[in-house]
Amino acid sequence: MHELAITESILNISLRHAEKADAAVITDLFLVIGDLSSIVDDSVQFYWDIVSRGTIAEGALLHFKRIPVTMSCTDCGTEYEPDTETMSCPNCGGRQPLIITGEEFFLESITVEGSEEQQNSAAEVD
Numbered sequence: 001m002h003e004l005a006i007t008e009s010i011l012n013i014s015l016r017h018a019e020k021a022d023a024a025v026i027t028d029l030f031l032v033i034g035d036l037s038s039i040v041d042d043s044v045q046f047y048w049d050i051v052s053r054g055t056i057a058e059g060a061l062l063h064f065k066r067i068p069v070t071m072s073c074t075d076c077g078t079e080y081e082p083d084t085e086t087m088s089c090p091n092c093g094g095r096q097p098l099i100i101t102g103e104e105f106f107l108e109s110i111t112v113e114g115s116e117e118q119q120n121s122a123a124e125v126d
Helices: 002-020 041-051 116-125
Strands: 023-034 061-067 070-073 097-101 105-114
Touching: 002 023, 002 041, 002 105, 041 061
Parallel strands: 023 061
Antiparallel strands: 023 105, 070 097
């Protein structure tokens, strides 16, 4: 259920940036999500379709970029992607790794379209 609050935050951030850009429509959002973040793409999409209704972001496409888990062994310094059964280092068997990637979650970028007024003005200048 935490995806609802997360999705509402994504909408608020997007609307704020679109307003600064004087955008008429938000068409695409690009999200980066680490595999350890426990965020479910389908849940975010489900809530997006609800919370964006009636806003300039309604109908915007969500693009999910998943970041795999990588770790660094504190014993030998080996960087590795852990298997699903164990988090231990494949080089020395160490069991106290540092997480390097996989916990990310952020809105990388949004794509917007300007207002008709902006587009008409731009066409007139050309």
